[in-house]
Amino acid sequence: MRATLFRLYFQGPLKALPRAPTLLGHLLWWYRYTHGREALEELLERLQQEPPFRLSSVYPEGWLPRPKLPPVQVEETALRKALKSLSLVRLDTFQALAERGEEALLEAPEVLGGARPPEVRRLRRTRVGVDRAAGTACPGVLFTQEYLFPDPKTPHALYVLGEAPFDLGEALAFVGEMGYGGQAGVGLGRFRVEGPFPVDLPEAEAPNAYATLAPGPLEGALYYEVEPYWGRLGGAYVGAKPFKRPYLRTKEGSVYRRPTHRLLEVTPTEPPEAGARVWEALSVFPLGVRVWDS
């Protein structure tokens, strides 16, 4: 499938690699800041229908999520464990999986031990609050946080389908400058952007289903893994009541019969401001696969 690729180079630590709905939220806050509230509302109206563009989550370039296809039965313990722990696959392995199902994994280098995705290092930091009066560590304000440190030279891929109604490169550069995700105020989530580049993504020749590169809605999912999601409000809505309404969604790699799209309303019981409605865009980013079910 022909798509557009943006390369992201992370400049320091971050809480988690960008995922499609959260990244779209960041981009739409940029849109609101630069184009105004009315323009954003018009865009959201368009997103209610067939979306003009779809974003993938972000992966190390050359790697995609393992499609959640019917599992191959394996008795040998080491091989079974290798299959179980595999979450990302190379593009050529994805192509083979899309055509032949999980049987293709039995000869894949990721399973046989020859290929690993780029490593993301972790750092656990213990932090303290400072007592303003004494200038010492504040009793009771000791906490630990874990950060991811991707290699700044390793490109991470963001794929886009369709045409965004704004300059996506400019918007991504802004998000990269300000920082993606939590703790941007202390320097987390910064990235540099390159692109756009045309790219061909692997998929089956005569697909009868679609694996998604982004979290999706439960409706229409065929083979899937669900996750409960309790997102936080962003932009100017960050505050004492930071949570959106919780909901269930499917993880990347889940398989759908068709490229489903849904704009899910997740306005909390007490909205962040009078009349505000909060949406979560769940768009399947579809790569065709062949499902050998009955």
Next chain:
Amino acid sequence: MKLKKVIRIRSVLLAKTGLRIGMSRDQMAIGDLDNPVVRNPLTDEPYIPGSSLKGKLRYLLEWSLGGDYILKAKDKHVYASPDPKDPVARIFGLAPENDEKSLAVARERGPTRLLVRDAYLTEDAKEALERTSARGGLYTEIKQEVFIPRLGGNANPRTTERVPAGARFKVEMTYRVLDDLDEEYFGKYLLRALELLELDGLGGHISRGYGQVYFLHPERLAEDQEGWPLRERLKVEEVVL
């Protein structure tokens, strides 16, 4: 509320004395140092976390303004001002209390204006520090100190890891301007906090001489800049959005 512009501040932070920003360890091997500095897990190089730098700037500004910032912060860690124009809350951010009044103030105040990045070693500092392995650490020095009990006088040694004097870090901050007041606060409060940092210090053991820092313009000769006003030692530019 609309983002008018973004100001980027770049500088090189020179550690005039040994600098120590510590971290804890999940596990320790026999013979390990019990007071390590924070390191980038990819490169093993020491760095200054944005949170440490930002926290210290906030603390110094609060102390320079005094009053409620100190007296009313005892139970809540930081003082939650009810004024949407409060400079500390505007510049450094504040999680509001969970009540309607505080939420309305937070909405009027808007998002945190200052983003402080992690500061990593400059290339020339890295080259210079590679020679420090002879002193026990990788890019650092292991400083032996002794605690002497006032009765008895027997020495109790302790070891502390720190980045040696002379190390330089690339500092970058971003300041969001949403209205005219933000423009005014930039010069009045943020630059003041940076000046205070040079007078005070960064990291641990400041009262024992650690952590004296000095900002340098990244594109000018370091030797020339001693005694320059702080504003001239920062590279301040507007980011094209």
